[in-house]
Amino acid sequence: MPAGETEKYRHISIRTIEIVVDMEDIFSPELTVNEFIKRYKKKPEPPRHRIVTVEVVTCQEDQQPVLATECGKCPRFIRRFGGSINCRKMLKAK
Numbered sequence: 001m002p003a004g005e006t007e008k009y010r011h012i013s014i015r016t017i018e019i020v021v022d023m024e025d026i027f028s029p030e031l032t033v034n035e036f037i038k039r040y041k042k043k044p045e046p047p048r049h050r051i052v053t054v055e056v057v058t059c060q061e062d063q064q065p066v067l068a069t070e071c072g073k074c075p076r077f078i079r080r081f082g083g084s085i086n087c088r089k090m091l092k093a094k
Helices: 033-040 068-073
Strands: 005-013 015-022 049-058 065-067 077-081 084-092
Touching: 005 049, 015 033, 049 068, 065 068, 068 077, 068 084
Parallel strands: none
Antiparallel strands: 005 084, 015 049, 049 065, 077 084
């Protein structure tokens, strides 16, 4: 670590989004489970409907959304624990 910098840790919450995909109608929009139930007044039923779970975090470095699995490629990534990502934050000393 260069002189004049300290290291802190961040715990970033993982947001889980469940998306319903219609396997028979390619033009049907992808909806969250709640949106699907609100629109069709029923729960998605397999095999026609599949639920895909997407885990997203907001990168603290550039404030962009990324898949939780992509965090493992970042050099600041430490580990995934429970419902959060633990990573390093570099702070410049004053």
